[in-house]
Amino acid sequence: MSSRQEMTRETTPPASGRPIIEMVGIRKVYDTGKVQVEALKGVDLRIEKGEFVAIVGPSGSGKSTLMNLVGCLDTPSGGDYFIGGEKVAGLSRDQLADVRNRRVGFVFQAFNLLPQISAFENVEMPLVFGGVPPKVRRAKVAELLERVGLGDRMDHKPTELSGGQMQRVAIARALAMDPDIVLADEPTGNLDTTSGTDIMGVFLDLWKQGSTLVVITHDMALARRASRIVEIRDGRIVSDRPAEQAA
Amino acid sequence: MLRDALLQLHRDLKSQKLRTLLTVFGLVWGTVAVTLLLAFGAGLKKNLIKQTAGLGDRICISWPGLTSIPYQGLGKGRRVRITDEDLETVRPRVDGLKRMSSEYTDGWKMVYNLKTYPVDVSGVSPEFAEMRNLIPVPGGRFLNPLDVSHQRRVVFLGNKVAEDIFGKGTDPVGKTVLFNGSPFLVIGVLTAKQQDSSYNSRDSDLAWIPGTTFRALTGRKYLSNFVFQPASALESKAVTESLRAALSRRLKFDPADKEAFSVWDTTEQFQFFEVFMLAFSLFLGIVGSLTLVVGGIGVSNIMNVIVDERTKEIGVKMALGAKSGAILRQFVVETMIVTAIGGAVGFAISLGICAVFPSSLQEFVGKPEVSPAVALITTGILGVIGFLAGFFPARSASRLDPVVAMKM
Numbered sequence: 001m002s003s004r005q006e007m008t009r010e011t012t013p014p015a016s017g018r019p020i021i022e023m024v025g026i027r028k029v030y031d032t033g034k035v036q037v038e039a040l041k042g043v044d045l046r047i048e049k050g051e052f053v054a055i056v057g058p059s060g061s062g063k064s065t066l067m068n069l070v071g072c073l074d075t076p077s078g079g080d081y082f083i084g085g086e087k088v089a090g091l092s093r094d095q096l097a098d099v100r101n102r103r104v105g106f107v108f109q110a111f112n113l114l115p116q117i118s119a120f121e122n123v124e125m126p127l128v129f130g131g132v133p134p135k136v137r138r139a140k141v142a143e144l145l146e147r148v149g150l151g152d153r154m155d156h157k158p159t160e161l162s163g164g165q166m167q168r169v170a171i172a173r174a175l176a177m178d179p180d181i182v183l184a185d186e187p188t189g190n191l192d193t194t195s196g197t198d199i200m201g202v203f204l205d206l207w208k209q210g211s212t213l214v215v216i217t218h219d220m221a222l223a224r225r226a227s228r229i230v231e232i233r234d235g236r237i238v239s240d241r242p243a244e245q246a247a
Numbered sequence: 248m249l250r251d252a253l254l255q256l257h258r259d260l261k262s263q264k265l266r267t268l269l270t271v272f273g274l275v276w277g278t279v280a281v282t283l284l285l286a287f288g289a290g291l292k293k294n295l296i297k298q299t300a301g302l303g304d305r306i307c308i309s310w311p312g313l314t315s316i317p318y319q320g321l322g323k324g325r326r327v328r329i330t331d332e333d334l335e336t337v338r339p340r341v342d343g344l345k346r347m348s349s350e351y352t353d354g355w356k357m358v359y360n361l362k363t364y365p366v367d368v369s370g371v372s373p374e375f376a377e378m379r380n381l382i383p384v385p386g387g388r389f390l391n392p393l394d395v396s397h398q399r400r401v402v403f404l405g406n407k408v409a410e411d412i413f414g415k416g417t418d419p420v421g422k423t424v425l426f427n428g429s430p431f432l433v434i435g436v437l438t439a440k441q442q443d444s445s446y447n448s449r450d451s452d453l454a455w456i457p458g459t460t461f462r463a464l465t466g467r468k469y470l471s472n473f474v475f476q477p478a479s480a481l482e483s484k485a486v487t488e489s490l491r492a493a494l495s496r497r498l499k500f501d502p503a504d505k506e507a508f509s510v511w512d513t514t515e516q517f518q519f520f521e522v523f524m525l526a527f528s529l530f531l532g533i534v535g536s537l538t539l540v541v542g543g544i545g546v547s548n549i550m551n552v553i554v555d556e557r558t559k560e561i562g563v564k565m566a567l568g569a570k571s572g573a574i575l576r577q578f579v580v581e582t583m584i585v586t587a588i589g590g591a592v593g594f595a596i597s598l599g600i601c602a603v604f605p606s607s608l609q610e611f612v613g614k615p616e617v618s619p620a621v622a623l624i625t626t627g628i629l630g631v632i633g634f635l636a637g638f639f640p641a642r643s644a645s646r647l648d649p650v651v652a653m654k655m
Contacts, residue, residue: 073650094570101568112563112653129568
């Protein structure tokens with residue numbers, strides 16, 4: 001435990017560096033025609049390089065909305081958002097796609113792998129979109145699949161893999177472009193306890209290797225392993241503290 | 248870059264095997280149905296024309312006669328005599344005249360292997376074959392322009408003449424026969440044909456030589472009769488009148504003198520036939536279009552069924568950083584390739600079916616003729632339908648938020 005605390009301290013950047021994620025007064029309003037729903041009512045959030053942040057909260061609290069905004073899958077209705085120092089507000093759809101490709105790696109609850117192509121090809125996709133040359137791609141994909149322990153399953157299709165293995169493929173895919181941040185939305189939600197623990201272990205390894213992680217979860221067991229827990233309720237952050245204090 | 252795009256395409260087609268297969272199948276099915284329908288239609292039409300046109304393909308046969316009306320101080324009862332030069336002179340003045348050939352006829356003695364056979368011989372020009380449906384048995388040919396200009400001694404034999412002289416098993420092409428003592432090279436034999444009317448003799452009993460050769464050997468100057476073909480059967484009356492007028496000016500007889508120049512218009516029976524064929528083509532066109540619509544519905548249904556699947560896929564790709572333009576561009580290329588494959592396979596299958604179509608049935612319905620243009624157009628239309636059916640859902644999907652698209 002203490003080693004992780006030390007790590008957190010170590011990875012806290014010097015005052016001069018900009019945080020990976022910097023949100024100021026973020027608002028998000030969904031216009032559903034008759035009713036306007038304010039999903040986020042002014043959120044301030046800073047995430048430094050090397051942090052492992054768990055975002056928790058009941059359903060409908062706005063945590064999925066927050067995740068979409070952090071991942072540049074959606075744009076805020078108000079406030080300022082910088083990812084890696086780059087201003088996100090006002091970017092076009094294609095520019096957002098580019099930011100996602102370079103800066104964010106996604107891990108979804110439902111894996112979202114394309115079912116009919118191999119693990120290798122799934123992991124390769126972001127590299128293709130990012131215009132990485134084929135030779136570099138092949139080496140990178142092989143290295144990543146080795147890293148998540150699926151070096152011998154590269155040619156398997158997702159349907160031929162277990163849930164835990166599929167999520168490992170998804171994690172490898174998230175890391176493909178060396179993103180600034182890995183964003184995981186309920187990564188253990190579709191897994192049994194054993195596989196869930198297993199995937200949790202993969203995330204902890206990533207963190208120890210220096211990745212910046214944001215995990216959205218209501219699995220408190222997973223949240224407690226993070227360095228920091230952000231609790232959101234009714235579109236506002238109600239608590240933001242180191243993990244140990246949440247226990 | 249291109250290699251990358253192709254690789255990506257290959258991967259995508261592979262990733263959607265069922266979708267690709269079904270789409271290709273829909274395209275193949277539609278192409279085969281329409282192509283075969285029209286192929287059999289064209290074959291049947293040709294066969295009908297061939298059977299009805301034993302004597303000739305919408306031709307008029309005309310004989311010069313004696314004038315029956317005094318004209319410009321010249322008395323009646325004059326013989327109208329026409330030369331090749333007359334025909335060539337009036338030819339450009341007659342609108343709607345497609346082909347024309349003079350014909351010099353006589354009964355000759357033909358000698359082969361010391362045996363003598365009486366044969367009716369016609370001196371004609373190469374155009375004669377098209378007009379009178381004289382089709383050579385493979386391995387031989389009809390008269391050509393060089394035979395005419397060089398006055399070659401070559402002969403094209405009616406199938407019965409050839410059989411009488413050479414027997415059944417021998418190929419007469421390349422053999423030499425004697426006509427009135429002059430050697431003639433046999434260059435071709437007529438394919439047996441149905442013929443329900445004739446003048447002089449049946450074609451199976453005739454022999455044709457170049458008109459120039461005929462004239463050189465006999466010293467004949469004036470043709471026995473001539474054959475012409477209007478561009479369309481419906482124009483035969485006008486063409487005949489125009490030709491009569493042109494000849495009457497040159498040869499000085501009254502244009503109204505029917506006896507100076509008599510015409511057998513065989514197109515009369517074709518006039519009904521052309522209306523019938525028009526109706527038949529229209530019928531095929533309608534059935535073909537309906538088949539195409541059914542095929543199009545099939546293809547677009549497949550595209551629609553897979554919209555959800557595609558939407559999710561597009562959502563995932565966008566989340567991973569694919570730009571909407573790239574997604575749509577890829578969709579366009581994908582559709583084009585799938586369409587090309589479907590069309591090619593459909594065309595090949597149509598060709599295959601026509602190739603194995605039993606020849607015993609061809610006698611009745613003709614030989615089906617696959618038209619590459621029809622296959623191309625059919626595939627094109629189906630491709631466009633499929634493309635439109637797939638493009639709009641794909642475009643809406645690419646405009647959705649990736650998160651929404653992924654949850655479809």
